[in-house]
Amino acid sequence: MSIVQIKDLDLYYGDFHALRNVSMNINEKSITAFIGPSGCGKSTLLRTLNRMNDMIDSVKISGAVSINDTNIYNPTVNVELLRKEIGMVFQQPNPFPKSIFENVAYGPKIHGIRNKKQLDEIVETSLRGAALWDEVKDDLKKSAYGLSGGQQQRLCIARALAINPKILLMDEPTSALDPISTLKIEELIQELKGDYTIIIVTHNMQQAARVSDQTAFFLNGEVIEFSDTSKLFSNPNEKKTEDYITGRFG
Protein backbone atom coordinates (compact mmCIF):
# COMPACT_ATOMS: atom_id res chain seq x y z
CA MET A 1 0.00 0.00 0.00
CA SER A 2 1.68 3.21 -1.05
CA ILE A 3 0.77 6.37 0.85
CA VAL A 4 2.93 8.80 -1.13
CA GLN A 5 2.99 8.80 -4.92
CA ILE A 6 5.40 11.09 -6.70
CA LYS A 7 5.06 11.31 -10.46
CA ASP A 8 7.27 13.17 -12.97
CA LEU A 9 8.28 15.76 -10.40
CA ASP A 10 10.53 18.59 -11.57
CA LEU A 11 11.60 21.40 -9.30
CA TYR A 12 13.54 24.57 -10.07
CA TYR A 13 15.09 27.13 -7.73
CA GLY A 14 15.13 30.02 -10.20
CA ASP A 15 17.21 28.58 -13.06
CA PHE A 16 18.68 25.75 -11.03
CA HIS A 17 17.08 22.41 -11.87
CA ALA A 18 17.06 20.80 -8.41
CA LEU A 19 14.86 17.76 -9.01
CA ARG A 20 14.71 15.99 -12.39
CA ASN A 21 11.76 13.86 -13.32
CA VAL A 22 11.42 12.13 -9.97
CA SER A 23 8.87 9.34 -9.66
CA MET A 24 8.51 7.02 -6.69
CA ASN A 25 5.95 5.37 -4.46
CA ILE A 26 6.49 5.19 -0.74
CA ASN A 27 4.88 2.44 1.28
CA GLU A 28 2.70 3.04 4.30
CA LYS A 29 4.24 2.30 7.72
CA SER A 30 7.68 1.71 6.29
CA ILE A 31 10.96 3.55 6.66
CA THR A 32 12.37 5.07 3.50
CA ALA A 33 15.84 6.59 3.46
CA PHE A 34 17.06 9.22 0.99
CA ILE A 35 20.83 9.16 0.54
CA GLY A 36 23.24 10.97 -1.76
CA PRO A 37 25.94 13.63 -1.72
CA SER A 38 25.28 17.23 -0.62
CA GLY A 39 23.14 19.22 -3.01
CA CYS A 40 21.69 16.13 -4.71
CA GLY A 41 18.09 17.15 -3.99
CA LYS A 42 17.20 14.69 -1.23
CA SER A 43 16.22 17.38 1.29
CA THR A 44 14.43 19.31 -1.43
CA LEU A 45 12.28 16.29 -2.22
CA LEU A 46 11.54 15.82 1.48
CA ARG A 47 10.41 19.43 1.71
CA THR A 48 8.12 19.14 -1.29
CA LEU A 49 6.13 16.50 0.61
CA ASN A 50 4.89 18.99 3.22
CA ARG A 51 5.18 21.97 0.88
CA MET A 52 7.85 23.68 2.99
CA ASN A 53 9.40 24.76 -0.31
CA ASP A 54 6.43 27.10 -0.79
CA MET A 55 8.23 29.55 1.45
CA ILE A 56 11.06 30.03 -1.03
CA ASP A 57 9.97 32.60 -3.60
CA SER A 58 11.82 31.34 -6.64
CA VAL A 59 10.58 27.74 -6.52
CA LYS A 60 8.77 26.31 -9.56
CA ILE A 61 7.29 22.84 -9.41
CA SER A 62 5.74 20.61 -12.06
CA GLY A 63 4.49 17.07 -11.84
CA ALA A 64 2.30 15.50 -9.18
CA VAL A 65 2.73 14.56 -5.54
CA SER A 66 -0.16 12.61 -4.08
CA ILE A 67 -0.60 11.75 -0.44
CA ASN A 68 -3.52 9.51 0.40
CA ASP A 69 -4.69 9.90 -3.20
CA THR A 70 -4.89 13.71 -2.99
CA ASN A 71 -2.64 15.83 -5.16
CA ILE A 72 -1.11 18.12 -2.55
CA TYR A 73 -0.20 20.78 -5.12
CA ASN A 74 -3.83 21.19 -6.10
CA PRO A 75 -4.71 24.86 -5.42
CA THR A 76 -7.69 23.86 -3.27
CA VAL A 77 -5.49 21.99 -0.78
CA ASN A 78 -5.27 23.63 2.63
CA VAL A 79 -1.54 23.71 3.36
CA GLU A 80 -2.01 23.99 7.13
CA LEU A 81 -4.18 20.85 7.24
CA LEU A 82 -1.74 19.04 4.95
CA ARG A 83 1.12 19.82 7.31
CA LYS A 84 -0.92 18.57 10.25
CA GLU A 85 -0.85 15.15 8.59
CA ILE A 86 2.92 15.29 8.12
CA GLY A 87 5.27 15.80 11.03
CA MET A 88 8.77 17.07 10.41
CA VAL A 89 12.02 16.79 12.36
CA PHE A 90 14.89 19.05 11.36
CA GLN A 91 18.65 18.71 11.18
CA GLN A 92 19.33 20.93 14.19
CA PRO A 93 17.12 20.38 17.22
CA ASN A 94 14.82 23.42 17.17
CA PRO A 95 12.61 23.39 20.26
CA PHE A 96 10.66 26.57 20.95
CA PRO A 97 11.96 28.77 23.77
CA LYS A 98 9.12 27.54 25.93
CA SER A 99 8.69 24.87 28.60
CA ILE A 100 8.89 21.19 27.68
CA PHE A 101 5.13 20.92 28.14
CA GLU A 102 4.38 23.96 25.98
CA ASN A 103 6.64 22.66 23.22
CA VAL A 104 4.65 19.45 22.87
CA ALA A 105 1.30 21.15 23.46
CA TYR A 106 1.96 23.81 20.80
CA GLY A 107 0.69 21.74 17.86
CA PRO A 108 -2.50 20.43 19.49
CA LYS A 109 -3.26 23.96 20.74
CA ILE A 110 -3.04 25.62 17.34
CA HIS A 111 -5.25 22.86 15.96
CA GLY A 112 -7.95 23.74 18.44
CA ILE A 113 -7.46 21.54 21.50
CA ARG A 114 -8.01 23.66 24.61
CA ASN A 115 -9.03 21.09 27.22
CA LYS A 116 -6.28 20.90 29.84
CA LYS A 117 -6.82 17.24 30.62
CA GLN A 118 -6.74 16.27 26.97
CA LEU A 119 -3.53 18.29 26.48
CA ASP A 120 -1.93 16.57 29.47
CA GLU A 121 -2.75 13.22 27.90
CA ILE A 122 -1.40 14.17 24.49
CA VAL A 123 1.82 15.52 26.01
CA GLU A 124 2.39 12.35 27.99
CA THR A 125 1.61 10.02 25.08
CA SER A 126 3.82 11.99 22.71
CA LEU A 127 6.74 12.14 25.14
CA ARG A 128 6.40 8.40 25.79
CA GLY A 129 6.25 7.87 22.03
CA ALA A 130 9.52 9.75 21.69
CA ALA A 131 11.10 7.78 24.56
CA LEU A 132 11.61 10.95 26.57
CA TRP A 133 8.87 10.76 29.20
CA ASP A 134 10.88 9.04 31.93
CA GLU A 135 13.67 11.60 31.64
CA VAL A 136 11.51 14.72 31.78
CA LYS A 137 8.24 13.82 33.52
CA ASP A 138 9.19 15.83 36.64
CA ASP A 139 10.51 18.81 34.68
CA LEU A 140 7.65 19.52 32.27
CA LYS A 141 7.52 23.16 33.36
CA LYS A 142 11.23 23.70 32.80
CA SER A 143 12.67 25.28 29.68
CA ALA A 144 13.35 22.96 26.78
CA TYR A 145 16.72 24.66 26.42
CA GLY A 146 17.94 22.94 29.57
CA LEU A 147 17.86 19.56 27.80
CA SER A 148 20.83 17.98 26.06
CA GLY A 149 21.02 18.02 22.26
CA GLY A 150 19.78 14.44 21.96
CA GLN A 151 16.93 15.07 24.39
CA GLN A 152 16.02 18.23 22.47
CA GLN A 153 15.82 16.25 19.26
CA ARG A 154 13.58 13.64 20.89
CA LEU A 155 11.47 16.53 22.22
CA CYS A 156 11.15 17.76 18.63
CA ILE A 157 10.02 14.27 17.63
CA ALA A 158 7.48 14.29 20.48
CA ARG A 159 6.30 17.70 19.31
CA ALA A 160 5.79 16.32 15.81
CA LEU A 161 3.95 13.24 17.14
CA ALA A 162 1.60 15.43 19.19
CA ILE A 163 -0.34 16.53 16.10
CA ASN A 164 -0.92 12.87 15.31
CA PRO A 165 0.56 12.83 11.80
CA LYS A 166 0.45 9.94 9.35
CA ILE A 167 3.87 10.64 7.93
CA LEU A 168 7.05 11.68 9.69
CA LEU A 169 9.72 13.49 7.68
CA MET A 170 13.20 13.55 9.16
CA ASP A 171 15.85 15.77 7.63
CA GLU A 172 19.20 14.42 8.83
CA PRO A 173 17.85 14.17 12.37
CA THR A 174 21.07 12.90 13.94
CA SER A 175 23.73 14.88 12.10
CA ALA A 176 24.12 17.30 15.03
CA LEU A 177 24.15 14.59 17.71
CA ASP A 178 26.72 12.43 19.45
CA PRO A 179 26.85 8.66 18.76
CA ILE A 180 24.86 7.63 21.84
CA SER A 181 22.07 10.10 21.17
CA THR A 182 22.13 8.97 17.54
CA LEU A 183 21.68 5.37 18.61
CA LYS A 184 18.69 6.33 20.78
CA ILE A 185 17.05 8.19 17.90
CA GLU A 186 17.65 5.26 15.56
CA GLU A 187 16.03 2.86 18.03
CA LEU A 188 13.16 5.28 18.36
CA ILE A 189 12.71 5.42 14.59
CA GLN A 190 12.40 1.63 14.54
CA GLU A 191 9.74 1.74 17.25
CA LEU A 192 7.77 4.46 15.49
CA LYS A 193 7.60 2.45 12.29
CA GLY A 194 4.59 0.51 13.55
CA ASP A 195 2.44 3.64 13.60
CA TYR A 196 3.95 6.06 11.11
CA THR A 197 5.33 6.21 7.62
CA ILE A 198 8.84 7.54 8.06
CA ILE A 199 10.99 9.20 5.44
CA ILE A 200 14.50 10.02 6.56
CA VAL A 201 17.19 11.99 4.77
CA THR A 202 20.65 11.00 5.90
CA HIS A 203 24.26 11.63 5.03
CA ASN A 204 25.21 8.53 6.90
CA MET A 205 24.97 5.43 4.73
CA GLN A 206 25.36 3.08 7.69
CA GLN A 207 22.38 4.79 9.25
CA ALA A 208 20.30 4.25 6.11
CA ALA A 209 21.38 0.61 6.07
CA ARG A 210 20.57 0.17 9.78
CA VAL A 211 17.16 1.77 9.96
CA SER A 212 15.42 1.78 6.60
CA ASP A 213 13.33 -0.70 4.62
CA GLN A 214 13.83 1.04 1.32
CA THR A 215 16.47 3.43 0.12
CA ALA A 216 16.58 5.97 -2.68
CA PHE A 217 19.94 7.12 -3.97
CA PHE A 218 19.99 10.67 -5.38
CA LEU A 219 22.56 12.29 -7.61
CA ASN A 220 22.32 15.75 -9.20
CA GLY A 221 18.57 15.92 -8.69
CA GLU A 222 17.83 12.51 -10.12
CA VAL A 223 16.82 9.31 -8.38
CA ILE A 224 19.50 6.92 -9.60
CA GLU A 225 18.17 3.90 -7.79
CA PHE A 226 15.26 3.15 -5.47
CA SER A 227 14.89 -0.32 -4.03
CA ASP A 228 14.90 -2.42 -0.88
CA THR A 229 17.68 -1.28 1.41
CA SER A 230 19.27 -4.72 1.66
CA LYS A 231 19.39 -5.00 -2.12
CA LEU A 232 20.68 -1.46 -2.70
CA PHE A 233 23.56 -1.86 -0.31
CA SER A 234 24.53 -5.44 -1.20
CA ASN A 235 23.79 -5.69 -4.86
CA PRO A 236 23.02 -2.33 -6.50
CA ASN A 237 21.76 -2.24 -10.07
CA GLU A 238 23.54 0.96 -11.02
CA LYS A 239 27.26 1.54 -11.29
CA LYS A 240 26.87 5.04 -9.79
CA THR A 241 25.14 3.66 -6.71
CA GLU A 242 27.90 1.16 -6.23
CA ASP A 243 30.54 3.86 -6.56
CA TYR A 244 28.80 6.00 -3.97
CA ILE A 245 28.15 3.31 -1.37
CA THR A 246 31.66 1.98 -1.65
CA GLY A 247 32.96 5.48 -1.00
CA ARG A 248 34.45 6.19 -4.40
CA PHE A 249 32.90 9.73 -4.35
CA GLY A 250 30.56 11.87 -2.26
Place this chain on the structure above:
Amino acid sequence: MARMKQSKNAKELNSFMQKKKGIYSWDRMMPIILATIAGISVLTTIGIVVILITESAGFFQAVSITEFLFGTQWTPLFADPKFGVLPLIMGTFMITLVASIVALPIGFGSAIYLSEYAPRKVRNFIKPILEILAGIPTIVYGFFALTFITPIIKMVIPQTDLFNALSAGIVVGIMIIPMISSLSEDAMNAVPSSLRNAAYAMGSTKLEVALKVVVPASFSGIIASFVLGLSRAIGETMIVTLAAGALPNMDFDFLKSIQTMTAYIVTTSQGDTAYGSVEYRTIYAVGITLFVITLIMNILAGYISRKFREEYE
Protein backbone atom coordinates in the same frame (compact mmCIF):
# COMPACT_ATOMS: atom_id res chain seq x y z
CA MET B 1 76.84 35.42 6.89
CA ALA B 2 73.33 34.15 6.86
CA ARG B 3 73.64 33.39 10.49
CA MET B 4 74.73 36.92 11.32
CA LYS B 5 71.78 38.32 9.43
CA GLN B 6 69.49 36.07 11.35
CA SER B 7 70.83 37.19 14.69
CA LYS B 8 70.51 40.81 13.58
CA ASN B 9 66.87 40.18 12.74
CA ALA B 10 66.36 38.54 16.09
CA LYS B 11 67.86 41.57 17.79
CA GLU B 12 65.57 43.92 15.93
CA LEU B 13 62.59 41.80 16.78
CA ASN B 14 63.65 41.80 20.41
CA SER B 15 63.94 45.54 20.65
CA PHE B 16 60.64 45.92 18.82
CA MET B 17 58.93 43.62 21.29
CA GLN B 18 60.45 45.54 24.16
CA LYS B 19 59.11 48.77 22.75
CA LYS B 20 55.75 47.16 22.32
CA LYS B 21 55.68 45.90 25.88
CA GLY B 22 57.32 48.91 27.55
CA ILE B 23 55.57 50.97 30.19
CA TYR B 24 54.59 53.71 27.74
CA SER B 25 53.57 51.38 24.93
CA TRP B 26 50.21 51.71 23.18
CA ASP B 27 49.26 48.29 24.41
CA ARG B 28 49.39 49.48 28.00
CA MET B 29 48.05 52.97 27.39
CA MET B 30 45.03 51.92 25.38
CA PRO B 31 42.91 50.51 28.24
CA ILE B 32 43.58 53.66 30.26
CA ILE B 33 42.62 55.94 27.38
CA LEU B 34 39.48 53.96 26.61
CA ALA B 35 38.51 53.78 30.28
CA THR B 36 38.84 57.57 30.50
CA ILE B 37 36.59 58.00 27.49
CA ALA B 38 34.03 55.60 28.94
CA GLY B 39 34.33 57.37 32.28
CA ILE B 40 33.23 60.68 30.76
CA SER B 41 29.66 59.50 30.27
CA VAL B 42 29.55 58.01 33.76
CA LEU B 43 30.87 61.26 35.26
CA THR B 44 28.34 63.27 33.28
CA THR B 45 25.51 61.17 34.67
CA ILE B 46 26.81 61.55 38.20
CA GLY B 47 27.20 65.29 37.65
CA ILE B 48 23.62 65.65 36.46
CA VAL B 49 22.26 63.71 39.42
CA VAL B 50 24.35 65.77 41.86
CA ILE B 51 23.16 69.08 40.37
CA LEU B 52 19.53 67.89 40.40
CA ILE B 53 19.78 66.87 44.04
CA THR B 54 21.65 69.92 45.35
CA GLU B 55 19.51 72.45 43.50
CA SER B 56 16.22 70.78 44.38
CA ALA B 57 17.38 70.42 47.99
CA GLY B 58 17.22 74.23 48.14
CA PHE B 59 13.69 74.07 46.79
CA PHE B 60 12.56 71.52 49.35
CA GLN B 61 13.84 73.72 52.17
CA ALA B 62 11.32 76.35 51.10
CA VAL B 63 8.47 74.03 50.07
CA SER B 64 7.52 70.82 51.89
CA ILE B 65 7.76 67.56 49.95
CA THR B 66 4.14 66.77 50.85
CA GLU B 67 2.93 70.00 49.32
CA PHE B 68 5.03 69.38 46.23
CA LEU B 69 3.94 65.78 45.68
CA PHE B 70 0.26 66.03 46.65
CA GLY B 71 -0.70 69.62 45.90
CA THR B 72 -3.14 69.93 43.03
CA GLN B 73 -2.26 73.46 41.97
CA TRP B 74 0.88 74.54 40.19
CA THR B 75 1.19 78.35 40.13
CA PRO B 76 4.80 79.08 41.14
CA LEU B 77 4.94 82.41 39.34
CA PHE B 78 1.74 83.86 40.81
CA ALA B 79 1.68 86.36 43.66
CA ASP B 80 0.34 83.58 45.88
CA PRO B 81 2.44 80.68 44.60
CA LYS B 82 1.26 77.07 44.85
CA PHE B 83 3.77 74.27 44.33
CA GLY B 84 1.74 71.11 43.73
CA VAL B 85 3.41 69.12 40.95
CA LEU B 86 0.45 66.84 40.22
CA PRO B 87 -1.00 69.00 37.40
CA LEU B 88 2.32 68.77 35.54
CA ILE B 89 2.51 65.01 36.11
CA MET B 90 -1.07 64.78 34.89
CA GLY B 91 -0.11 66.71 31.75
CA THR B 92 2.82 64.42 31.05
CA PHE B 93 0.66 61.38 31.76
CA MET B 94 -2.05 62.54 29.32
CA ILE B 95 0.47 63.11 26.54
CA THR B 96 2.08 59.74 27.18
CA LEU B 97 -1.30 58.02 27.25
CA VAL B 98 -2.39 59.45 23.90
CA ALA B 99 1.05 58.80 22.42
CA SER B 100 1.04 55.16 23.51
CA ILE B 101 -2.50 54.60 22.21
CA VAL B 102 -1.25 55.88 18.85
CA ALA B 103 2.25 54.41 18.80
CA LEU B 104 2.11 50.99 20.47
CA PRO B 105 -0.44 49.32 18.16
CA ILE B 106 0.90 50.96 15.01
CA GLY B 107 4.55 50.39 15.89
CA PHE B 108 3.96 46.80 16.99
CA GLY B 109 1.72 46.01 14.03
CA SER B 110 4.11 47.42 11.49
CA ALA B 111 6.99 45.53 13.13
CA ILE B 112 5.07 42.26 12.71
CA TYR B 113 4.25 43.16 9.12
CA LEU B 114 7.85 44.06 8.29
CA SER B 115 9.35 41.04 10.02
CA GLU B 116 6.86 38.29 9.12
CA TYR B 117 4.76 39.34 6.15
CA ALA B 118 6.51 41.92 4.00
CA PRO B 119 8.45 40.68 0.97
CA ARG B 120 12.11 41.54 1.18
CA LYS B 121 11.75 44.33 -1.38
CA VAL B 122 8.97 46.07 0.53
CA ARG B 123 10.91 45.73 3.77
CA ASN B 124 14.04 47.22 2.25
CA PHE B 125 11.94 50.14 1.02
CA ILE B 126 9.97 50.85 4.19
CA LYS B 127 12.68 50.45 6.82
CA PRO B 128 14.86 53.36 5.62
CA ILE B 129 11.76 55.58 5.44
CA LEU B 130 10.96 54.74 9.04
CA GLU B 131 14.49 55.62 10.00
CA ILE B 132 14.23 58.98 8.22
CA LEU B 133 11.03 59.63 10.17
CA ALA B 134 13.04 59.02 13.33
CA GLY B 135 15.52 61.71 12.31
CA ILE B 136 13.06 64.61 11.88
CA PRO B 137 13.73 67.35 14.45
CA THR B 138 11.00 67.49 17.07
CA ILE B 139 10.38 71.19 16.47
CA VAL B 140 9.12 70.23 13.01
CA TYR B 141 6.76 67.72 14.61
CA GLY B 142 5.62 70.51 16.93
CA PHE B 143 4.57 72.74 14.04
CA PHE B 144 3.03 69.73 12.32
CA ALA B 145 0.84 69.27 15.40
CA LEU B 146 -0.06 72.94 15.61
CA THR B 147 -0.74 73.64 11.94
CA PHE B 148 -2.00 70.29 10.66
CA ILE B 149 -3.38 68.01 13.40
CA THR B 150 -4.97 70.70 15.57
CA PRO B 151 -7.04 72.20 12.70
CA ILE B 152 -8.29 68.71 11.83
CA ILE B 153 -9.32 68.09 15.45
CA LYS B 154 -10.98 71.50 15.55
CA MET B 155 -12.93 70.64 12.39
CA VAL B 156 -14.31 67.53 14.06
CA ILE B 157 -14.77 68.99 17.55
CA PRO B 158 -15.05 72.79 17.22
CA GLN B 159 -14.83 73.66 20.93
CA THR B 160 -11.26 72.29 21.07
CA ASP B 161 -8.62 74.73 22.36
CA LEU B 162 -5.98 75.88 19.91
CA PHE B 163 -3.40 74.38 22.28
CA ASN B 164 -4.56 70.97 23.44
CA ALA B 165 -3.27 67.68 24.82
CA LEU B 166 -4.83 65.51 22.10
CA SER B 167 -3.02 67.03 19.15
CA ALA B 168 0.35 67.08 20.90
CA GLY B 169 -0.16 63.52 22.19
CA ILE B 170 -1.01 62.19 18.72
CA VAL B 171 2.08 63.78 17.21
CA VAL B 172 4.34 62.56 20.04
CA GLY B 173 2.90 59.13 19.23
CA ILE B 174 3.73 59.56 15.54
CA MET B 175 7.23 60.61 16.52
CA ILE B 176 7.92 57.42 18.51
CA ILE B 177 6.35 54.97 16.01
CA PRO B 178 9.61 54.51 14.07
CA MET B 179 11.55 53.82 17.24
CA ILE B 180 9.08 51.19 18.46
CA SER B 181 8.61 49.58 15.08
CA SER B 182 12.27 49.55 14.15
CA LEU B 183 13.50 48.17 17.47
CA SER B 184 10.69 45.60 17.72
CA GLU B 185 11.37 44.51 14.19
CA ASP B 186 15.06 44.06 14.97
CA ALA B 187 14.10 41.87 17.93
CA MET B 188 11.68 39.77 15.84
CA ASN B 189 14.17 39.45 13.01
CA ALA B 190 16.72 38.04 15.44
CA VAL B 191 14.47 35.04 16.16
CA PRO B 192 16.09 32.09 14.34
CA SER B 193 14.20 30.96 11.25
CA SER B 194 14.50 27.35 12.45
CA LEU B 195 11.79 28.18 15.01
CA ARG B 196 9.51 29.52 12.30
CA ASN B 197 10.12 26.42 10.18
CA ALA B 198 9.24 24.18 13.11
CA ALA B 199 5.98 26.05 13.61
CA TYR B 200 5.08 26.10 9.91
CA ALA B 201 5.83 22.39 9.61
CA MET B 202 3.19 21.73 12.27
CA GLY B 203 0.56 23.53 10.24
CA SER B 204 0.70 26.97 11.83
CA THR B 205 -0.70 29.89 9.88
CA LYS B 206 1.44 33.00 9.41
CA LEU B 207 -0.44 34.78 12.16
CA GLU B 208 0.10 31.88 14.57
CA VAL B 209 3.80 31.82 13.79
CA ALA B 210 4.01 35.58 14.35
CA LEU B 211 1.97 35.76 17.55
CA LYS B 212 2.72 32.41 19.22
CA VAL B 213 6.34 31.84 18.28
CA VAL B 214 8.08 35.01 17.10
CA VAL B 215 6.52 37.52 19.49
CA PRO B 216 7.02 35.40 22.63
CA ALA B 217 10.60 34.67 21.60
CA SER B 218 11.37 38.37 21.08
CA PHE B 219 9.23 39.63 23.94
CA SER B 220 11.98 41.24 25.96
CA GLY B 221 13.18 43.21 22.93
CA ILE B 222 9.63 44.33 22.15
CA ILE B 223 9.07 45.50 25.74
CA ALA B 224 12.40 47.31 25.64
CA SER B 225 11.27 49.15 22.50
CA PHE B 226 7.96 50.10 24.15
CA VAL B 227 9.71 51.47 27.20
CA LEU B 228 12.26 53.41 25.18
CA GLY B 229 9.41 54.87 23.13
CA LEU B 230 7.39 55.81 26.21
CA SER B 231 10.44 57.27 27.93
CA ARG B 232 10.88 59.49 24.91
CA ALA B 233 7.21 60.46 25.06
CA ILE B 234 7.60 61.37 28.75
CA GLY B 235 10.72 63.39 28.07
CA GLU B 236 9.49 64.97 24.81
CA THR B 237 9.70 68.74 25.07
CA MET B 238 9.38 70.72 21.85
CA ILE B 239 6.11 69.23 20.60
CA VAL B 240 4.32 69.72 23.90
CA THR B 241 5.73 73.21 24.42
CA LEU B 242 4.46 74.27 21.01
CA ALA B 243 1.19 72.43 20.74
CA ALA B 244 -0.12 71.48 24.15
CA GLY B 245 -0.27 74.89 25.81
CA ALA B 246 0.96 76.20 29.15
CA LEU B 247 -1.92 75.76 31.54
CA PRO B 248 -1.21 73.21 34.27
CA ASN B 249 -4.49 71.65 35.38
CA MET B 250 -6.04 68.45 36.72
CA ASP B 251 -9.12 68.36 34.48
CA PHE B 252 -8.07 65.33 32.43
CA ASP B 253 -9.65 66.96 29.38
CA PHE B 254 -7.74 66.14 26.24
CA LEU B 255 -9.26 69.01 24.26
CA LYS B 256 -7.96 71.69 26.63
CA SER B 257 -4.60 73.31 27.20
CA ILE B 258 -2.35 71.49 29.63
CA GLN B 259 1.27 71.74 30.66
CA THR B 260 3.77 68.91 30.95
CA MET B 261 6.80 68.78 33.22
CA THR B 262 9.17 69.30 30.32
CA ALA B 263 7.19 72.22 28.86
CA TYR B 264 7.19 73.89 32.27
CA ILE B 265 10.96 73.60 32.49
CA VAL B 266 11.38 75.15 29.03
CA THR B 267 9.04 78.08 29.54
CA THR B 268 10.34 78.86 33.03
CA SER B 269 13.99 78.65 32.09
CA GLN B 270 13.34 81.12 29.29
CA GLY B 271 11.56 83.52 31.63
CA ASP B 272 12.99 86.10 34.03
CA THR B 273 13.10 84.18 37.29
CA ALA B 274 16.02 85.26 39.45
CA TYR B 275 18.88 82.81 39.88
CA GLY B 276 18.67 81.07 43.25
CA SER B 277 15.05 82.01 43.91
CA VAL B 278 12.42 79.39 44.79
CA GLU B 279 10.77 79.92 41.39
CA TYR B 280 14.10 79.20 39.73
CA ARG B 281 14.61 76.07 41.78
CA THR B 282 11.22 74.66 40.75
CA ILE B 283 12.95 73.75 37.50
CA TYR B 284 15.21 71.34 39.33
CA ALA B 285 12.44 69.98 41.51
CA VAL B 286 10.39 69.19 38.41
CA GLY B 287 13.51 67.86 36.70
CA ILE B 288 14.28 65.40 39.47
CA THR B 289 10.65 64.24 39.44
CA LEU B 290 10.95 63.54 35.73
CA PHE B 291 14.23 61.75 36.33
CA VAL B 292 12.75 59.52 39.02
CA ILE B 293 9.73 58.65 36.84
CA THR B 294 11.86 57.56 33.88
CA LEU B 295 14.17 55.67 36.23
CA ILE B 296 11.21 53.73 37.66
CA MET B 297 9.99 53.02 34.11
CA ASN B 298 13.35 51.57 33.16
CA ILE B 299 13.57 49.40 36.25
CA LEU B 300 10.03 48.18 35.66
CA ALA B 301 10.84 47.37 32.04
CA GLY B 302 13.92 45.42 33.05
CA TYR B 303 11.83 43.43 35.50
CA ILE B 304 9.03 42.73 32.99
CA SER B 305 11.35 41.65 30.23
CA ARG B 306 13.32 39.34 32.54
CA LYS B 307 10.13 37.80 33.88
CA PHE B 308 8.50 37.06 30.53
CA ARG B 309 11.61 36.31 28.57
CA GLU B 310 11.64 33.20 26.37
CA GLU B 311 15.28 32.81 25.53
CA TYR B 312 16.28 31.07 22.36
CA GLU B 313 20.00 30.85 22.93
